[in-house]
Amino acid sequence: MASTVSTRPATADPRAQIDPAEIQRLYQRASEFADEARKVLQAAWTTGFEVLRKNDGSFVTSADLKTEERLRALIQQQLPTHGILGEEYAPVHPAAAFQWILDPIDGTEDFVQRVPTYGSIIALHFQGYPLIGVIDHPALNLRVGAAWGLGTFQNGERVRLTDLDPSLIDGNERVVLSARANFTRYADHGNLFDAITRQHPNHRIYRSCFAHTCAITGAADAMVDYGNRIWDLAASQILVEEAGGKYVMIQDVDVPRVGRVLGGVFGKPTLVDRLVRLLR
């Protein structure tokens, strides 16, 4: 009966089906998972870890593997019907409505070199829509978290992005972006990197999710992420939107023998719009 009287449009946001109290409980779980990831990573940072090279030339450490294993075990124990998609292991329940998307260490090369900007990314999507996002930086004692309808928080304090005044955009705005390697990794889009760095010369490049955290908290005005995988980006849309920012997907391609490759621009809306125009 409910469906016949519903005023919800056919394209209704499926997240509205979920009881807000349930979203709150899932957000609490995600925060506990981030606590657990932080514990594993801090222990590895202190006592040491093994470093391996993956087939694609990138680094992986025993700390990445151990963290993802621990998170998977917790999810399978506490939420056995939920799906899991993680950087280091095979998917679990790929058809489930709830999908946890995990990057145990984003910025593994930095972790290996003891650069403290690395972080863990934990996201929960529902029917393909981002519901919860957490980015945790153990070495910086810094965490951002968000849940749909509940807001974005930095170490527990609400984050509210203030948009830039368009008349004050003068090249001094703070843009973070991926390294040029990301723009040429699967196809040569180096021209996009060149265009961004020319138009927005006050830029920073961190090569880890610390760049996302900066755009989410307003420490940077916008981020351009390019040539990355779903686990790199899965937390950031909900984090930036719940903070009052804007997220635009600018790349979504299927690369043979790699999989889905994504790019996004996000942060303060006025600058996001300018960057999207520049890149299209």
Add this chain to the structure above:
Amino acid sequence: MASTVSTRPATADPRAQIDPAEIQRLYQRASEFADEARKVLQAAWTTGFEVLRKNDGSFVTSADLKTEERLRALIQQQLPTHGILGEEYAPVHPAAAFQWILDPIDGTEDFVQRVPTYGSIIALHFQGYPLIGVIDHPALNLRVGAAWGLGTFQNGERVRLTDLDPSLIDGNERVVLSARANFTRYADHGNLFDAITRQHPNHRIYRSCFAHTCAITGAADAMVDYGNRIWDLAASQILVEEAGGKYVMIQDVDVPRVGRVLGGVFGKPTLVDRLVRLLR
């Protein structure tokens, strides 16, 4: 008499005139100055600070001013014949053999935005030669320090850079560099930024002395710093050389109404040589 029997060449390094025990004492002083700067900055980070724009459009805060004032007072009290050259105030004893060169906050924009990579730079030069260098990152609990002949230390532990194997340089080496803004600030040398980012796509840009710290400790393989002032670079040559790395000056120009503008490439020797060839 000594000069007639000396085997020292006419271009002898004037630092060899200084008693090593005196260098050790001066290094101890520099470390105490860094402690003091850290105290002032940590207090400002916690309790807040005022932000102003300078004539050149860059930021300065009450914390920059207070830190430099405190360091100047300590130097004038303890070492009254020494010169002082700092970012925020006029020089003291500009003809003195010993010159303290101070940047109370390098990365003031990051400090303002609560990005923890900012740092204090404290250097002592003797007759134009770098004698002591300290870079301190209060928010990262990270300090690098060096004195001529005594080595380089990271939080008290000796740093020894290992050079790269030239046959393994493949574009994955880790280069840190200044933002494009630095390459176009006084003259358009944006082509140099483009050349570096194309040849070395695994790059990072921090816009603060954290980039130097990475090259000094080996967390990055080399740094290209461009379009900066003496207080930005004054500590880094001794820091990298005492760690076993190489430092090459690539820019030293006098810009009207600005002053001396410098650039340097430093870090692991093999990569420094490649970068210098690329830039010349």
